[in-house]
Amino acid sequence: MLDKYKKAQKEFVRQQVEKLNNIGVALSSEHNLEKLLGQVVSQALGLAHCDAGSIYIKEEDKLAFMVAQNNTLKKRYGKGYEDKYFKKFQFPISKDRISGYVASTGETLNIGDVYQIHPDKEYRFTDDFDRRNNYVTKSMIAMPLKDPDHNVLGVLQLINCLNEEGKIIPFDKDIENLIQSVSSQAAVAIRNAQLIRKVKEAHLDTILRLSVAAEFRDDDTSEHLRRMTTYSVIVARNLGMSEYEIDLLKYAAPMHDIGKIGIPDSILFKPGNLTKSEWEEMKKHTIYGAQILEGSDSEILKASSIVAMNHHERWDGSGYPRGLRKNEIPIFGQIVSIADVFDALASKRCYKEAYDLSNSIEEIKASRSVSFSKHIVDAFVQGLEEIVEVFQNSQKSVFEQAPIIEVNKVEVQFH
Ligand SMILES: [Fe+2]
Ligand SMILES: [Fe+2]
The missing domain is CATH 1.10.3210.10 (Hypothetical protein af1432)
Known part of the structure; x- marks a missing residue:
């Protein structure tokens, strides 16, 4: 019996490692930042078995909300709902928002119910999204995307972990660890994509300036x-x-x-x-x-x-x-x-x-x-x-x- 259990557990771990490897390969070959972020969110959703996720990218002292996926809204509004319902925006990084707290401290927050955050905590849950979209956020992981030099490049937020019956449950420690691995890989890929974009921008700028100089x-x-x-x-x-x-x-x-x-x-x-x-x-x-x-x-x-x-x-x-x-x-x-x-x-x-x-x-x-x-x-x-x-x-x-x-x-x- 124990053997059987051990075998099943081994197989589960093997599958997770394989998934993580595949994610790593997929992420490192995508250099378009927006597509890359979309891939990170969808891979993380699949791996954590949760309903929604989003990524914020740090731009100096601001966080830019970049991509989001939400399976409930997708079912409700159909394909292409993201462009209609997720407006991209920027806001100053401050510790009173969950994403801002994670971006400034570099800590991961694993919250069982965002509506029950203890008043002693510095951060609050902002419910605008829930109210606007008639959605209920409950469990949440907000994790920093840190490059190997420990710079926080952004924040990955996953929402509403689901059990096998589709009921919302808190994110457990195993899932948190799995998402941690995806975040580290994603951060490297994001940093590369950002560097490539900067080089391309500089390249295009140089070309324009030289072309102007020629004429x-x-x-x-x-x-x-x-x-x-x-x-x-x-x-x-x-x-x-x-x-x-x-x-x-x-x-x-x-x-x-x-x-x-x-x-x-x-x-x-x-x-x-x-x-x-x-x-x-x-x-x-x-x-x-x-x-x-x-x-x-x-x-x-x-x-x-x-x-x-x-x-x-x-x-x-x-x-x-x-x-x-x-x-x-x-x-x-x-x-x-x-x-x-x-x-x-x-x-x-x-x-x-x-x-x-x-x-x-x-x-x-x-x-x-x-x-x-x-x-x-x-x-x-x-x-x-x-x-x-x-x-x-x-x-x-x-x-x-x-x-x-x-x-x-x-x-x-x-x-
Ligand atoms: Fe010409
Ligand atoms: Fe011309």
Whole structure:
């Protein structure tokens, strides 16, 4: 009998270790922070057998509520309920909230009933979520996500542990230990994802600054690059490109005109029309750009070289420098070219006044199957609402613009 019990217990432990290993592998391969956090919560829910969970990430002296899953609300409201019911927000870290207490002390709180917290305790349960959603939180574990250097990166909260009959019970010590292992693995993965994001942000910033330096001297260049990069990403997303390709394009697009560094100022800033020979020289910025960027092992620079070379090619073969036609033009070149043309049409340049927005949109629509493929124009039109918003936001004064990075948008924001 004892043997049988021991065997069963051994098997249970083996299964838990295997689950933890799988979680570790899954987490370490996900570098997108928001997706990673979603995975941590769902893995923790499964392992702890509980109804709900959420993660807060520390951002200086604030906690940002990042992701949440709640099986009861999911059953009640259906798939996609998270976006509707969980509003992302930030709040200052203070010890009177459970998550704030855990973030500032680094202690784990394992609470049997959040409505029965002893008045001597520094922290309280805030019941806004329960009242708003007609939900009852009872048992809770709030655990710090600590990296190996013991820095608290955030807080994992699990709610309402369930027994086999689905009744809410407190989280026992074994479950707490299991969740502890997931938290440690999650913290390492989160730290890596945050570092990767910081490097990417710095990389993109460097690219933008160098690209501005190459075209320089024109105040609007940096805004043009930000806008046309955002349009390119929107079009690529609507074309169904993979996240990896979209990422490459995001870094490559701002470098499209880097070859202008080789064009004399007298041509680059000439108001009015260029002579034929000046125009021939101007066209060479595509080739100069490709030459500057080619020959690298970096996927980003390879993509950038393609973009620089092909962003003035046109679907009907009327573009330059090679007069490529249709799908001879690499897709990155096609996407950047529509984004670049639209922004150039709608903006004021040294050689022209701005077109009004609706005229610019009509012009793009009219170029379907002429300058641009019908798929590209359709993907552009599909994203029009977002594109117009980006354009209009950049026309506002800097004081009216949204902050550079908002808590509810994990990616680098251009506007
Ligand atoms: Fe160009
Ligand atoms: Fe451009």
